[in-house]
Amino acid sequence: MKVAVMGYGTVGSGVVEVIADNQELIAKRIGEAVEVKYILDIREFPGDRFEDKIVHDVNLIMDDPEVGVVCEVMGGVGVAYQFTKMALERGKSVCTSNKELVAKHGPELLQVAAANHCSYLFEASVGGGIPIIRPLNNALTAEKIEMITGILNGTTNYILTKMEREGADFADVLKEAQEKGYAERNPEADVEGHDACRKISILSSLMTGKTVNSEKVYTEGITKVTASDFVYAKAMGRSIKLLGMSCDQGDEVQVMVAPSMISNQNPLYMVSDVFNAILVRGNMLGDSMYYGRGAGKLPTASAVVADVIDCVKNAGKNIPCLWSPEEAKIADIAEVERKFFLRVSASGMDAVKAAFPGGQVITVEGREDAGYVTASVKEKEFAAKCETLGDVVLSKIRMGE
């Protein structure tokens, strides 16, 4: 079986490398050799180990009947969408790491694949190398999945871990992360939570079988989290993590991305640095968790190649995926009740207590501010009261499990 790789960037070169370096092992596992025949990129790569496979014309791939699987690792939702659809329409399976495209056009592309007896697989789009799409589609098939909560973005988890361990502030850690290449020069997609939002939307779609539109998901990043907040988190035996949270409530799905103060009894508590983890709650199994490297060249490539192998094993057949184009109804976050953590200036505590009765004051020696954990309160009520309280509220973070 011949494979084409579209996009020779970080993940693309990883895919070619994994297929070449684990070739013997893969052939043994599936009883058939898998080989990359074309690498599509607009650039030239003189001196590259796989220079002879580089092509610039997508039609070479589309017109070659030997090519049964195409890896789309270009990114974006323009040309990538066009090429993916073209390949599927010709009965070539497509494996991708492109979460933006999966979140935006997943159900449509799955339908095109099914109609053409080939597959559209996207294990690498969430959690990098962590097998999480497969558990939802193939392993937890006897389960009604009720809740998915995940640390889905390695960059923000790295930043939060550094802030926690070193007491450093967000801007400084971000700058350092950018210098080291752990964060992009243009970090919005990560730090504002958009990347995590796409991923939780994909997982929520698989949970409900309908389409959770990522553009309608409430999303809050980590830019307002401060080193001071971690002082109070620690005092409570907690940590602050950027979570994608999704809960199937039957008629509607409650889904959001936001920083959350989680307890040290939560298995996500110990997920540090660039690691990702996804906690899945099923009606029979209870909690299970999937942990690993959520990004990086080889981990992500390994997930793409695992999908390639599935396509080879199922050549000429569609691997079904229950994700219909029908939009899932997203619950109104304003109506959700929960506890909140507030960091409050010394002068403001009385007003905060009056606004949110029945909460708990957290003090840390030597500090001028103080912490306050509210009783359960509706999001909209919380927001309105914080508005009234004004400047005395220094930070606000949702409390998690």
Add this chain to the structure above:
Amino acid sequence: MKVAVMGYGTVGSGVVEVIADNQELIAKRIGEAVEVKYILDIREFPGDRFEDKIVHDVNLIMDDPEVGVVCEVMGGVGVAYQFTKMALERGKSVCTSNKELVAKHGPELLQVAAANHCSYLFEASVGGGIPIIRPLNNALTAEKIEMITGILNGTTNYILTKMEREGADFADVLKEAQEKGYAERNPEADVEGHDACRKISILSSLMTGKTVNSEKVYTEGITKVTASDFVYAKAMGRSIKLLGMSCDQGDEVQVMVAPSMISNQNPLYMVSDVFNAILVRGNMLGDSMYYGRGAGKLPTASAVVADVIDCVKNAGKNIPCLWSPEEAKIADIAEVERKFFLRVSASGMDAVKAAFPGGQVITVEGREDAGYVTASVKEKEFAAKCETLGDVVLSKIRMGE
């Protein structure tokens, strides 16, 4: 598709329950209804919800062409082996939670299944409801798996967690666990590590593709771990866990079951109570971890039913599994080098330091004994020197990552 369940004990009744309660969901996922037609048990169950399905004659199942999948949840390696083989020979797929049988006859039964165009699946045999067999067989297919380390037994993890949190001693916690039903009246299989041994042998077989004979695996239980050892573990930021450890070294596989002092940076550190977790190291992906309930009626049943669903989806076909009857060469543990923790009586520290130069003394205020962590030393050398040191060595536990 009709299913037969052999053995109506805890897991068996869970399987029947999961299939009945998630029936609609399962039918939607696979486009076909799955229904239990027979429950085989020697006992009667008057008044049971599924009383009408109880049968006592295995031939009813074997001779019924409607039955395509059989769940073997009887346990043991006698009748269970005989019935499993009989079903496979008639082209009926078998799904099991019986780790003893899988560890002992896995490769043979896989061959019988392949020869008869049906499948032998055993997701529930390791890690209860945690999908771990599937990642190894279907998700991490692009990976060369180099190492597997797991907390594979819920009873011992529960006991160790209680000892750690309450400072209680093994015997007391075991007694309490037995009263609560968390440990069996005859607890040897758990506390002596035999159960974990079978599971790490199964995982090692899947890692190497050969048969790792569980009877040849060095196995040490938790009966010698004391509350005092946890005091020193805590002082070092560590915990004590019963680990199944396996490492593919190409020509041979290094595998053992033993208590290990692991650091709080190890993702297995936070796995408490009855939870299990398996850490898998691949050559591309690095570390990934699978966490969840390793035992219990519904979690284990959920894994069996996930296998049933796979069999239904692959009716008339063998789901391949790379596990040959050829025995893997097991490395001689005596030659392995590692660090050890010793708890030493006050009078013995000088002798211990002299026997194991270059180590580190750990003291805890108010205690008469002391801790010592050796430099790297071969297992056989360590054992010989401990023999010579005699009574001054109060405890010895391997240091882990």
